[in-house]
Amino acid sequence: xxxxxxxxxxxxxxxxxxxxxxxxxxxxxxDVAQGIKxxxxxxxxxxxxxxxxxxxxxxxxxxxxxxxxxxxxxAAAAAAKSRAQV
Numbered sequence: 551x552x553x554x555x556x557x558x559x560x561x562x563x564x565x566x567x568x569x570x571x572x573x574x575x576x577x578x579x580x581d582v583a584q585g586i587k588x589x590x591x592x593x594x595x596x597x598x599x600x601x602x603x604x605x606x607x608x609x610x611x612x613x614x615x616x617x618x619x620x621x622x623x624x625a626a627a628a629a630a631k632s633r634a635q636v
Contacts, residue, residue: 567575 570578
């Protein structure tokens, strides 16, 4: 009473297959698999995006070698030049 037996589940599965058809269920499962793959790809792209800015920031902090009459290319180079003069 009140519990689902294996027969209830089996009958329910047969009714679902009859209503939706086998092709529709396999299409649905294929769509779910594509969604999971897209989610995993999005997560790996997000991890790669987190790594990229740290590489970019590291390259920005490196001092740029300039001659005395040239202007430094960025603020990090100006700070390095002012530290070198002090």
